[in-house]
Amino acid sequence: MVSFRHLFDNGKVIHTASCYGNNDLEVVEKTEDGEAIRLLLVNGARESATYIDKTHRNDLVFRYAIGFNDVFEINKNLKDCLLLGGAGFSYPKYFISRFPEKTLDVVEIDEVMVNVAFKYFYLDELYDEYDLYENERLKIYVMDGLKFLSTMLKSYDVIFNDAYISDSPAEGLMSYEAISLIKERLNPGGIYVANMITAMAGESAYPLFSILANLKQIFKYTRFCKCRNDIPANEKQNCLIFASDSPI
Numbered sequence: 134m135v136s137f138r139h140l141f142d143n144g145k146v147i148h149t150a151s152c153y154g155n156n157d158l159e160v161v162e163k164t165e166d167g168e169a170i171r172l173l174l175v176n177g178a179r180e181s182a183t184y185i186d187k188t189h190r191n192d193l194v195f196r197y198a199i200g201f202n203d204v205f206e207i208n209k210n211l212k213d214c215l216l217l218g219g220a221g222f223s224y225p226k227y228f229i230s231r232f233p234e235k236t237l238d239v240v241e242i243d244e245v246m247v248n249v250a251f252k253y254f255y256l257d258e259l260y261d262e263y264d265l266y267e268n269e270r271l272k273i274y275v276m277d278g279l280k281f282l283s284t285m286l287k288s289y290d291v292i293f294n295d296a297y298i299s300d301s302p303a304e305g306l307m308s309y310e311a312i313s314l315i316k317e318r319l320n321p322g323g324i325y326v327a328n329m330i331t332a333m334a335g336e337s338a339y340p341l342f343s344i345l346a347n348l349k350q351i352f353k354y355t356r357f358c359k360c361r362n363d364i365p366a367n368e369k370q371n372c373l374i375f376a377s378d379s380p381i
Contacts, residue, residue, distance in 0.1 A: 144172065148253060153243035160253045170194055171253060173221040180297065181221025183254045190255045191230040197328065197360040197371035198224045204291050204324045205232070207381050211290040211324065212236065217278040217306060218296030220246055221254040229263050229271055238272045240281045247275055279305045282314045290320050294327040309347045316351055324377045325352070333359065334366040345374070352376040
């Protein structure tokens with residue numbers, strides 16, 4: 134059943150559901166910067182978004198994800214990629230439409246999310262437009278990311294980690310053991326890229342320093358990039374961490 138209740142200036146809710154961990158999921162339509170967008174919210178936090186205009190539904194609303202593409206500036210020959218955390222499949226849509234020679238496997242723990250992406254975030258259109266059922270450039274696995282890494286023996290040139298529940302990272306994928314397993318699943322010269330919503334200073338920055346310490350023990354090279362320069366160091370923002378055994 135679709136709900137059409139209104140949320141003041143926060144947009145129009147067109148779908149609600151309970152998702153992984155009994156969290157509250159909402160699909161909301163609103164206008165931002167003159168563009169009609171559809172947002173995927175979990176407990177009120179923005180998980181994913183898409184433009185509604187058909188001419189650029191595969192463009193990225195959240196600009197931080199464009200930073201994922203830096204791996205292809207480091208090495209244009211990276212081809213086989215894995216994304217941990219699908220949500221509304223914003224980056225997979227962008228990836229498939231921009232990189233015709235590359236493939237992407239997506240691991241999403243929650244089947245509800247996958248169904249919402251197909252129904253409300255135009256993933257169905259992507260499959261039809263790029264013949265993905267036939268060429269399998271995009272494969273979706275509904276399972277826990279850590280279990281996938283432990284049981285699936287395929288290796289990748291790039292592993293992206295964008296697994297979040299509301300505004301908290303999937304902690305199981307940030308541990309020393311998980312990062313070690315991620316490295317095992319990378320091809321020689323492969324790159325690991327993790328999105329973190331973190332501060333750079335203060336108490337909120339502690340998880341960042343802990344994860345960076347783990348990465349530096351496991352990989353020869355690491356690089357940290359904040360996505361915006363106008364946010365104070367003690368406030369959280371999207372940041373990207375790159376790690377590899379090859380120079381980055």
